Amino acid sequence: MIIDFNLIAEYFPVLLQGLIVTLQIAGISCCIGFILGTILALMQTSKNPLLQIFVTGYVIIIRGTPMLIQIFTAYFLLPQLGIHIPALWTAIIAIGLNSAAYISQIIKSGISSIGRGQFEAAKVLGFSTQDTIRFIILPQALRTALPALGNEFVTLIKDSSLASLIGVAELTKQGNFIKSKTFDAITVYFAIAVLYLILTSTISFLVARLEKRMNIHAQD
């Protein structure tokens, strides 16, 4: 048989260690991306042209360069700036900042899809701008953006494997380590692929459940 399940069982604790690190990278990057992405989206939809230009520039730079280059840049640049942090955190920050650019555009589309009438109703009732955004616009924008956000989170999990290239012992890196010891690349990459698939499928399933729950009140 091509796949050696005994080998997978033997090295499963090592893969599990990598999986935990992958979850750390994905989870924290996701939070950074979501919070920063929301702030960037609000800046871009504000009436301040300077904020709009800043966000547009940020998005052009992040979307126009490979994530691997961004990770390497962070990895080599931060020490030059006197910032010495573990490679794990360098990867988390780089992936989070990258994700923020994409998430900002998803949330911006969600905000744009909210009709002018919602802003006007809030204004007439005397809501402050902050409360209008927090209680009326963002909840509706996020509901609209949820499918695209789910896709972005799945992409983020897969992109976390790039952290292996700066030495972070996440799932892919641990797989490479096992492969170099056992020389059974097919078994190792099969096991890694299955674990990534379980992670991404779980996220897709949870997002679909959330989407259904949020849309349930749209059904008569």
Place this chain on the structure above:
Amino acid sequence: MLKIKHLNKSFHTKKILNDISLTVQKGKIALFLGSSGVGKSTLLRILNNLETINSGTIELDGAPLDLNTINTTHTVGMVFQHFNLFDHLTVEQNITLPLERVLKKTPTEAQAIAHNLLQRYGLLEQKNKYALQLSGGQKQRLAIARALVMQPKIICLDEPTSALDPVLTSYVANNIQQLANDGYIVLVATHDTDLLKKLDCTVYLMSEGSIIETAQSQELRNNPDAFPRIKRFIAGDE
């Protein structure tokens, strides 16, 4: 008493409102009648600080009305043509959210106020439904209840029957009449001539931004020939 004097509004070179002057007493209804684009909705939007004016003054009970602060003083309430309810919130939350966030009521106080308002408008059984799940008539009532929650002195209704089944027009007319009976100054913009037949109001026929004829609804019903422009509009000739 609401007094509007020489109100003018232009978009670039196009005159939207041309020297509008009128007075509406407390507990009375002013109904602005006219085709689409004659400026009647713009007038209501100006009173809610959703549009600016070029010139003119507005007074309420003898004091000038500052349109810039009108949303924070809650002097005017608005029922929008398409209701603009918060569809992601329940019926009850549509009422309690402005109470809690704007008027700083406690959740218990807000729920008590919402309970009374929803009961009055026959929506108590729907309180846990989302606004999106309501029928047109229910949405209309919720929109009125939401406008009333801020305790304004003036209520504006923009095309209140346009999104409704014709059967519901009488029901809506009763609701509007009740607002006036409760002491609100009620301003209605409509092109629905059925509505004016059911209200005790002052009718202002508008054309190209100007009020071209005014009539008391009772006089109009008794002697339509005395108001030829309104009569022609009702007949569909204007």
